[in-house]
Amino acid sequence: MDKRPIGIFDSGVGGLTVAKEVMNLLPNETIVYLGDTANLPYGEKSAEIIRHYSVDNTEFLLKHDIKMLVVACNTASSVALEHLKSLYTIPIVGVIEPAVKGAIFATRNKKIGVIGTNRTIKSNVYAEMLAKLEPEGEIHSRSCPLFVPLIEEFFVEHDATRLIAAEYLKEFKEQGADTLILGCTHYPLIKEIIAEILPGVKLVDSAFSTARDIHSLLDTHKMLALSPKDGKPKHRFFATDLTPKLNELAKYIIGSGIDFEEISVK
Amino acid sequence: MDKRPIGIFDSGVGGLTVAKEVMNLLPNETIVYLGDTANLPYGEKSAEIIRHYSVDNTEFLLKHDIKMLVVACNTASSVALEHLKSLYTIPIVGVIEPAVKGAIFATRNKKIGVIGTNRTIKSNVYAEMLAKLEPEGEIHSRSCPLFVPLIEEFFVEHDATRLIAAEYLKEFKEQGADTLILGCTHYPLIKEIIAEILPGVKLVDSAFSTARDIHSLLDTHKMLALSPKDGKPKHRFFATDLTPKLNELAKYIIGSGIDFEEISVK
Numbered sequence: 001m002d003k004r005p006i007g008i009f010d011s012g013v014g015g016l017t018v019a020k021e022v023m024n025l026l027p028n029e030t031i032v033y034l035g036d037t038a039n040l041p042y043g044e045k046s047a048e049i050i051r052h053y054s055v056d057n058t059e060f061l062l063k064h065d066i067k068m069l070v071v072a073c074n075t076a077s078s079v080a081l082e083h084l085k086s087l088y089t090i091p092i093v094g095v096i097e098p099a100v101k102g103a104i105f106a107t108r109n110k111k112i113g114v115i116g117t118n119r120t121i122k123s124n125v126y127a128e129m130l131a132k133l134e135p136e137g138e139i140h141s142r143s144c145p146l147f148v149p150l151i152e153e154f155f156v157e158h159d160a161t162r163l164i165a166a167e168y169l170k171e172f173k174e175q176g177a178d179t180l181i182l183g184c185t186h187y188p189l190i191k192e193i194i195a196e197i198l199p200g201v202k203l204v205d206s207a208f209s210t211a212r213d214i215h216s217l218l219d220t221h222k223m224l225a226l227s228p229k230d231g232k233p234k235h236r237f238f239a240t241d242l243t244p245k246l247n248e249l250a251k252y253i254i255g256s257g258i259d260f261e262e263i264s265v266k
Numbered sequence: 267m268d269k270r271p272i273g274i275f276d277s278g279v280g281g282l283t284v285a286k287e288v289m290n291l292l293p294n295e296t297i298v299y300l301g302d303t304a305n306l307p308y309g310e311k312s313a314e315i316i317r318h319y320s321v322d323n324t325e326f327l328l329k330h331d332i333k334m335l336v337v338a339c340n341t342a343s344s345v346a347l348e349h350l351k352s353l354y355t356i357p358i359v360g361v362i363e364p365a366v367k368g369a370i371f372a373t374r375n376k377k378i379g380v381i382g383t384n385r386t387i388k389s390n391v392y393a394e395m396l397a398k399l400e401p402e403g404e405i406h407s408r409s410c411p412l413f414v415p416l417i418e419e420f421f422v423e424h425d426a427t428r429l430i431a432a433e434y435l436k437e438f439k440e441q442g443a444d445t446l447i448l449g450c451t452h453y454p455l456i457k458e459i460i461a462e463i464l465p466g467v468k469l470v471d472s473a474f475s476t477a478r479d480i481h482s483l484l485d486t487h488k489m490l491a492l493s494p495k496d497g498k499p500k501h502r503f504f505a506t507d508l509t510p511k512l513n514e515l516a517k518y519i520i521g522s523g524i525d526f527e528e529i530s531v532k
Contacts, residue, residue, distance in 0.1 A: 038315055039305065044418075046507050049304055118509075149415035152310075155430075163426040241312050245384075 002223040005030040005236075006214065007066030009057040011042040012152070013246065014185035015072030016253040018095065021211035022070075023235075023254075026218075028225045030233040032064045035260070038240035041148050043117025043184070047079040050119065054080035058088060060238070060263065067223055070214060071095065074116050074183045074206065078123035091217055098209035099181045100129045106202040107179040110137045113172045113201075116183030118143045126183060140175040144168045144184075151186045152249065162193055169197045179204060189253070238263050268489040271296040271502075272480065273332030275323040277308040278418070279512065280451035281338030282519040284361065287477035288336075289501075289520075292484075294491045296499040298330045301526070304506035307414050309383025309450070313345040316385065320346035324354060326504070326529065333489055336480060337361065340382050340449050340472065344389035357483055364475035365447045366395045372468040373445040376403045379438045379467075382449030384409045392449060406441045410434045410450075417452045418515065428459055435463045445470060455519070504529050 008019055012035045019031055034057050036042075042050050054076045058069060068091040071077045071084065077094030085092050103112045114126045121143040130137045146164050155161045172180060179202045182188060188205045195203060218224045225233075239246055242262040250258040274285055278301045285297055300323050302308075308316050320342045324335060334357040337343045337350065343360030351358050369378045380392045387409040396403045412430050421427045438446060445468045448454060454471045461469060484490045491499075505512055508528040516524040 038311065044509055044511070045304065046509060049507055118511075146415055146419055146421070149412055153412055155412070158429075160426040160429040160433075163424075163429065164421075167426075241315050243310060243312060243384075245310070 001226050002067050003030070003225045004065050004067040005032045006068055006070060007032050007034070007058075007061030007064065008070040008072045009034040009036065009054075009061060009076075010073040010185060011035070011040040011075065012037050013249045013253060014148070016250055017185050017188050017205075017207040018070060018072035018210050019235075020254050021207045022214060025211045025215055026224070028227055028233065030225065031235040032061055032066060033235065033237045034060055035237070035239040035246070037243060037246065041117070042073060042075040043119050043148060044145060045119060047119065047123070050076055051080040051083050054084055055087065058084055062088075064236070066090065068093065068214070068218065070210065072185055072210070074120045074185060078120045078125040091221060093210065093213055093217060095185060095206040095210045096125055096129055098213040099183065099204055099206035100126060100133055102204040102206075102209035103179050103181050104130070104134045104137065106204055107137070109176070109178050110134065111175060111177045112137055112139050112179045112181065113175065113177035114139060114141045114181040114183045115144045115168065115187065116141070117148065118145050120183055126181065140172065140177060142168060142171060147190065148184065148186050151189050152245070154252075156189050157193070161190060162196070165190070165193050166197055169194065172198060172201070177201060182206060237261065267492050268333050269296070269491045270331050270333040271298045272334055272336060273298050273300070273324075273327030273330065274336040274338045275300040275302065275320075275327060275342075276339040276451060277301070277306040277341065278303050279515045279519060280414070282516055283451050283454045283473040284336060284338035284476050286520050287473045288480060291477045291481055292490070294493055294499065296491065297501040298327055298332060299501065299503045300326055301503070301505045301512070303509065303512065307383070308339060308341040309385050309414060310411060311385060313385065313389070316342055317346040317349050320350055321353065324350055328354075330502070332356065334359065334480070334484065336476065338451055338476070340386045340451060344386045344391040357487060359476065359479055359483060361451060361472040361476045362391050362395055364479040365449065365470055365472035366392060366399055368470040368472075368475035369445050369447050370396070370400045370403065372470055373403070375442070375444050376400065377441060377443045378403055378405050378445045378447065379441065379443035380405060380407045380447040380449045381410045381434070381453065382407070383414065384411050386449055392447065406438065406443060408434060408437060413456065414450065414452050417455050418511070420518075422455050423459070427456060428462070431456065431459050432463055435460065438464055438467070443467060448472060503527065
């Protein structure tokens, strides 16, 4: 048993979809969350700079005595996970492998689609992971760079988002995928629009799959907090840049009030 | 006469609309351009961090022996221009004052609209500048945070952009503005869509107005390069993060090939 907190980072608020699933599945665990909002969005940046930000984020979370690290950002998981694992000894979980496992479990025809940011899709990490875990699987990928800004602007039920989504997603109809991986922790927030455009396709949400992986990893290592530290878990939420929209968005995702604390980026 | 280059910075490629007008109006001048793409977009970030980035950008350009600095980003002009002027002795030009002067010149009913990023609009700098230069003017402002990502994604002639623009701009019809300031150096690229939604409204482009201000400032200080340095001006373009889209977008804006060089952010 280990009552130290779980550290989670993302480029912004998208990783809160993972934090929420962890709270649901593991209510005794304490979370320390870092949104690197000063440097978002990661999705359109170079791999090198994302690795650099990821190390900074991890160093910050380690100061909060975390027992494990969750890279709750598909872009950072795509290009920085192995680098982080080579540098640190605590258990580290990304969002790619859990999502691919979820998709393999869900698919019947082994045709799987994946959507994500430019950087995630260009990294080819989903195709590589699928080839490793299910050699007979066929993957089709598409970057959807406008989804993150649309979601951050609360255009989650807007016709413009429908038009953009229809354009981004039409190629999956041709491919005949029966399963689509939402390869960005923001995307669960527009799940309904995606489901309208691709009826009958199973949508795999990396947030839920990742929470399950966190549970099994902590369980294996006998590191679960079987009872909360000091009564109720006191989660903390940090951001490298505190914008007015941040708490509003966080409330929308988590479903209750959150107070982000700002940390300096220097 | 002064053949040293003009330094221009922006958060990304938007400032190239200013660079292009400078090339047109002042063909003998050499430009050193810096797009701080590792930290874009500035528009949704805090004032403090934008000032910090602006100082870093200026320090880099000063190493290239610039004779003047152009802050070709409305967000940085809104929140960092006075800070930069207090730190450096070279002439510094922003994009706010030229645009407001252009709008005062264009308007007949003195009702002026302005659109920009969240940070620019919240800074209230356009309203303050107008109150100073034309006390009888009436200003109405609106932030349009999705325009920059849409433009960076080349959705410059797309129906989704039309829908989003129609929603953002409808309030200007009610206000009866006869002039609209495009308060972001990206916006000239969707000028046609904006003109469709607001027919008859004069659109004031800060890029052109700023180039005119640069000319008159250099002229006043006897700092114009009356002939180019070493024959034809050899412009240089730097970015803090070199993404594949960068040169493509730059070509779209400038109209000919550009090779961005990457600089380290550390």
